[in-house]
Amino acid sequence: MFTNTSRQEERTGKYGTPRVQYLQELVMQFQNASTEESKERIVANLANFAYDPFNYTFLRQLNVLELFLDCITEPNEKLVEFGVGGICNACADPSNVAVVTKCSGIPLVIQCLSSPVRNTVNYAIGALYYLCNASNKEEILKPEVVDVIKRYAAAGSVSMSFSNLAQAFLDKHLPQHK
Secondary structure, three states, rough: OOOOOHHHHHHOOOOOOHHHHHHHHHHHHHHHHOOOOHHHHHHHHHHHHOOHHHHHHHHHOOOHHHHHHHOOOOOOOOHHHHHHHHHHHOOOOOHHHHHHHHOOHHHHHHHHHHOOOOHHHEEEEEHHHHOOOOOHHHHHHHHHHHHHHHHHOOOOOOOHHHHHHHEEEEHHHHHHHH
16 A cells, blocks of 8 residues: 555654664664675565555665666575565556666666576566666667567466466567567
8 A cells, every 4th residue: 555644644653663763673683794694684575665656756766676686686586576576566656667767777676687586587577667768768669578578478387377367568668669
């Protein structure tokens, strides 16, 4: 459910932790985490906050989008999954798209298309759906990327979610593909 300022005040109460402070605490916990399991749990939590427009400014302010991109470069598949999931959740907002693009995040998201983890691939397709715009479409709509997405679109018998997401991407960004 999306949040607004009055709903957030209502939920946290007079003595609750403000959202930006709570997110800051999660970022600090991630930076100080000593186990992979802790990092996975914290990034998954941050990714869950990334879907709500109420949090977008805080995520940018706290460099959480950059943290998600860093996770995509890790060998830990769970960190990759939750990192690209956070990017997918946040990229409905053009300001977040600009941050991901500026931080060279598009190639990182594209490499997630070949992940062995289904959720990672789904998040990557969803993120690319939102990331692709007039200023970066040449980077995303390369023949090799379009070919992978077309294969996912044709893979309905293997995974309807891959197929439906990939088809939505093609319909939006390559309407002439039919």
